[in-house]
Amino acid sequence: MSTSPTNPLLSVRNLAKHYTSGGGWLGGASHLVKAIDDISFDIAPREIVGLVGESGSGKSTTGRVVLRLEEPTGGEIRFDGHDITTLPARELKAFRRQMQVVFQDPYAALNPRMTVGDFVAEPLIVHGLVSSRSERSDRVAALFKQVGLDPRFMTRYPHEFSGGQRQRVNIARAVAMRPRLIIADEPITALDVSIQAQIINLFQDLQQELGMAYLFIAHDLSMVRYLCHRVAVMLRGRLVEIAPTEAIFSDPRHPYTRSLLSAIPIPNPAIERARRPLAFDYETQKPAPDAVLTEVSPGHFVLI
């Protein structure tokens, strides 16, 4: 199967992550959650791929496993042609610098006892990218401005920030390293639409100027449509559709994708009050266990 470009920056094959956990009351029977199940996709250099889908379908898990923050249960991850699936921590470090992450939960990602300025500067120091104190604070101040934060906030602690301000601190840290790939897990959900526009413009500038690629995990499908080159749709751990953005929006093939697109809220009160999303019933419409991603038109794959 070739779900895309010839020389991908990131290539994921048959990736799986299963969790077992103690079940109900008093730790009864344990059960298995297939958080991700046989996922394959590629991201080309400079490409922005949107990852959308059901809440709980495995989007964040995909991000964490690709970054090797968690070990996969199976499958293969290649970055720039190198197999990093089982690379030991020491050798992984060189790749870590090229792959940055913006976590979904902005508060959990921050260190509560570190000022946000130090938090943003930390990777720059670890990788020896700044030499003096003043260079460091200039760099951090510039990053703060890029994400729409007052540089005077550098000396504050995370609990003094609003939700959207925390999210921007995390974005500043991720772009500080000028990585080749950013995995951004719902990075703009807590921002007002003007600051969302500012961050998305920044992502696009970095993509164009430095050739950064992104895995953009999001629920805001209007923004996905605006920003992404291709879109992948997940449902209960499986990738059900992947295609160029306009193909997903104009010609969705999987019933789940169709239902999802029909539920996008429209910023127009008269339309929005009257809208009735298409129903999707997982039990009767779920993909068969042996379904495979099949190319239905050039670059457009559906799990059937």
Add this chain to the structure above:
Amino acid sequence: MAPLLEVRNLTVAFDTPGGTVHAVNDVSYALNEGETLGIVGESGSGKSVHVLAMCGLIPRPPGRIVAGEVLFQGRDLLTLPERALRDIRGGQIGFVFQDPMTSLNPVLTVERQLVELIRRHTKLDARAARARAIELLEIVRIPDAARRIGQYPHQFSGGMRQRVMIAIGVACRPKLLIADEATTALDVTVQAQILDMVKDLKREFGTTVIWITHDMGVVAGIADTIQVMYGGRIMERGPVDAIFADPRSAYSWGLLQSLPTAERRAEGRLHQIPGSPPDLYKPAVGDPFAPRNVFATPRCQLEMPPLRQAEGSVPGHLVAAWYDLPAALKARRETVA
């Protein structure tokens, strides 16, 4: 009929080593029973702090209620003893917090947290409370709820945790539901189901709702009234149709211009409001948005405009503006043409 909630001149500050942060400045509004108020606005404009302050939930110090009253069914929440307030929270006022990981207890299972809350506010015994807890998780569409209720918060996805928060918020069928960015981590299908559930609550129990969000599509569908905040102040407030069709504050207009529409896709660039957010250490004497507002008049810099009826719009459409945005936009179109 007296309003269910009346906020009068609420002003909240934080005393920090860097100076005093003026987070909420002189916010006043009233909410009728059964009404749904959508609050949108700048990130950092005091949306969360003002609702947290209403329910006695900001840390004091560094937080400080500088002034104001919050009348809920006629009683001032700000002067109520902590115990009485605790009974109201989670009972008559249901709260869905913006940050699930800091409000859920990481070392207790979801089941423990839900059951304890239900038992505190109802007469249900342990078994009935557990059944109700599972029912709530099903209402918020957690698959396999009876099994997953025994798990810990970190074993849930971001959106599943958010749904636990929503379940907690509605557990006791509150009179007032305050939801702060409650559906940001949900896919649009589940989000639509949650919004339908809120509409059902309104219909069946007459629940009043404050819905804080950045999603203009969501407020368009759920809100009766919209309130736009900037720099700790209300810039505009009015019936949802009027705000979308005929915004009168330059800030609301700027927000609507920033949406990723088909037009913007064709242009390849999103509009963002120029300039930087207001300095909350040194609040402006005038309108906090004036420095970023291309339509601002000299008076805007010097004097904060009062929130008053927007001329020529529907009753209840209020705006804090010294000048006439529609006229300014029209003049601009004419000079361009």
